[in-house]
Amino acid sequence: MxxxxxxxxxxxxxxxxxxxxxxxxxxxxxxxxxxxxxxSSNITDEIKSFIEAQTSIFLATNNADGQPYIQHRGGPEGFLQVLDEHTIGFADFAGNRQYITQGNLSDNQKAFIFLIDYRQQQRIKLWGEARMIEDDPALLASLTPTGYKARAERVFLFSVKAWDANCHQHIPMRFDAADVHEALKERDQRIKMLELEIHRLKNI
Structure with a gap:
């Protein structure tokens, strides 16, 4: 320790x-x-921005026997919230109802969050302890993204004990579908403008 x-x-x-x-x-x-x-163990402003921009994370826990388990958690940008320089919180949405992560944390609070941004080719690893809160509706409401069509069941709080930002080596560059859609939209608009300009010049 x-x-x-x-x-x-x-x-x-x-x-x-x-x-x-x-x-x-x-x-x-x-x-x-x-x-x-x-x-470091303190969440800096730069790391806070990175954390809160993520839409997909991997959460690792262990049961009482040390058996590891990794679970994916996702949501709209901002679903992860940095509550203070040592705490990350998010609303836990209804899923497949296996409750493996919740069971593991009941026996062993040590947890790990792995964040990877393929567009920026950056990854951050966070070690800490986690717990689920099921009896705080006000906190749950404050962490539930507005307009997101999912049922929030409980709050997940992660206490950061250490974090490390890895180099970008071997991280493939990938883009979200929304980013690709926006880029294609801008391209199509540019093509349309150029076609109109060509048509105008032909008729001069």
Whole structure:
């Protein structure tokens, strides 16, 4: 567990991980990162903007036996809200009613959120603890996106203990359908304007 005398990255870089880094030649570089401005536990304004722009996230939990589980969560831009410099919240919408994540968090509050933006080729990893809140209608209402056609059932709160922004290596560049539609719309409008101009010039 992180303490004031230990780097925040220890939440991921256990002694076993560090030994493997040492064996493979990357430990020195990560040690320099740990003594500098590497990982953080505070959500900065820049990271806040990135988080709240996402429409799709991956949420990892473990059950009491350590069995991992990854679940996708999605919604309109802004469905993820940074409530303070250590807390992310969102409305949990009705799904397939398996309740694996909720069950895991009942036994083990440690959780992990993985964010990836294919357009910007950027990813952010967040370690922390999470809990579900089912008895706060005011908070649920405040986190439910306006006009989104989904039934919000409960609140998900994630307490950030550490985050790290990875490099863009190996991230393919992809675009959302809405972005592609808007680009094609602008192209078609430009083509129409050029066709009108060509028609005008032919009739001069």
């Amino acid at each position: 992180h303490s004031e005398n230990q780097p925040i990255s220890n939440i991921a870089f256990t002694s076993t991980v560090k030994a493997i880094q040492q064996r493979n030649g990357s430990r020195q570089a990560y040690a320099r990162m740990e003594s500098g401005s590497g990982w």
